[in-house]
Amino acid sequence: xTAARSHDRAGDELRPLxxxxxxxxxxxxxxxxxxxxxxxxxxxxxEESVPRWMAGQGLGWVTAEYGMLPASTxxxxxxxxxxxxxxxxxxxxxxxxxxxxxxxxxxxxxxERTIYVDCDVLQAxxxxxxxxxxxxxxxxELACRRLxxxxxxxxxxxxGTIAAVSCGVVxxxxxxxxDYAEDSSAExxxxxxxxxDGGLVEVxxxxxxxxxxxxxxxxxxxxxxxxxxxxxDAQAEAV
Numbered sequence: 471x472t473a474a475r476s477h478d479r480a481g482d483e484l485r486p487l488x489x490x491x492x493x494x495x496x497x498x499x500x501x502x503x504x505x506x507x508x509x510x511x512x513x514x515x516x517e518e519s520v521p522r523w524m525a526g527q528g529l530g531w532v533t534a535e536y537g538m539l540p541a542s543t544x545x546x547x548x549x550x551x552x553x554x555x556x557x558x559x560x561x562x563x564x565x566x567x568x569x570x571x572x573x574x575x576x577x578x579x580x581x582e583r584t585i586y587v588d589c590d591v592l593q594a595x596x597x598x599x600x601x602x603x604x605x606x607x608x609x610x611e612l613a614c615r616r617l618x619x620x621x622x623x624x625x626x627x628x629x630g631t632i633a634a635v636s637c638g639v640v641x642x643x644x645x646x647x648x649d650y651a652e653d654s655s656a657e658x659x660x661x662x663x664x665x666x667d668g669g670l671v672e673v674x675x676x677x678x679x680x681x682x683x684x685x686x687x688x689x690x691x692x693x694x695x696x697x698x699x700x701x702x703d704a705q706a707e708a709v
Contacts, residue, residue, distance in 0.1 A: 476506060476649050484635070484647045484697050489608055489708040498585075499612030501708060503605030506649055507595035512605035514613035515586045530580025530627065532610065534567035536560055536602055538591040563599045564589075566672065570603045570632050570663045571610055573671045579627035585613055596636065596650040600661055603634035604701050608708050615709070631666035631705060635697040637690045639682075644689040646697050658682050662694035666702045 477485055485506030494500035497513035520531050537560065540546045550556045571587060587610055589602035610628070617623040636648045638656035645652060653659055660675035675682055675690070 475645070475652070479647075481643060481645045482693055482696055484700055485649065487701070487704050489605060489704050491608060491612060491708045497609070497613075498616050499609040499614070501605045501608040501612070503601050503608070505597055505601045505604075505647065507593060508597055508601050508649075509592040510598060510601045510605050511590045511592060512602060512609040513588045514606075514609040515588070516613060516617065517584045517586070518582075520582050520584050525582070528582060529577040530575075530582060531577065531584045532568065532572050532575050532580075532587065533584065534564050534571060534587040534589065534602075534606060536564035536567055536589045536591075536599070538594060538598070542591045542594045563602070566599060566661075566663075566674075567602050567606055570634065570671055571606060573663075574607075574628055574630040574632045574665060575610075576627045576629050579623070579625055581623070583622075585610060594650070596648050596653045600634035600636050600663075603632065603663060604705065607632050608705050611705075611709050630669075631702055632663065632671065633666070633698045633701040633705060634661060634663040635694050635701060636661050637693045637697070639680075639686055639690070644686060644693055646693040658686065658690070660690050660694075662691065662698070664694060664698045666698075668695065 488504045490502040493502040494513050498516045499514035501512050503510050587606045591598045614626050637646050637660050638648050639658035640652050640656045657680045658677050663671040
């Protein structure tokens with residue numbers, strides 16, 4: 471048996487979830503997503519140009535940046551600007567966010583413009599990359615809707631929805647939506663990115679001490695699907 475979970479959850483339950491759209495008035499699209507004690511501000515900003523290597527092709531681009539505020543983990547985290555470079559974890563996460571969001575974008579329909587999705591962690595208690603993808607999609611969708619309203623797009627460039635959730639094996643038991651305490655003691659830690667119709671975009675799974683069995687992988691994917699259905703409902707309500 472595992473210890474009692476935060477928020478008195480069952481093994482297949484998400485932490486308390488909220489998505490507040492329009493959190494940053496000056497952004498084209500934005501959302502504050504809270505998953506338990508993890509909170510991430512996601513903003514989408516539009517530029518009427520594309521990277522030089524894409525110019526003249528009639529295609530748009532979506533990219534992401536990710537960062538953690540200094541006090542987000544309790545012990546102050548030095549800003550990347552102060553170090554003069556991003557750390558490897560930051561680069562890996564923002565690439566994941568960008569790949570995930572681009573998986574549901576028609577670049578031809580977007581036209582030659584770039585949407586930057588910035589995800590800034592206010593408070594971290596596990597699952598920040600998953601929260602950033604889920605909230606980042608809301609910001610992206612709100613930005614696309616604004617472009618449609620302003621007549622800059624004739625049709626939405628979004629081909630589907632995307633969300634992500636963490637899961638893992640703790641004390642031999644598969645659990646959904648790990649908080650930091652669970653994540654730090656998990657035998658297996660996974661992040662699953664999935665479309666609204668159940669298509670897998672990315673699965674990151676790491677076994678810390680015990681090799682991951684095929685049966686446990688299937689269990690984790692099943693839990694992720696349950697969680698992502700709930701996340702999609704929250705996204706739909708937010709927009």
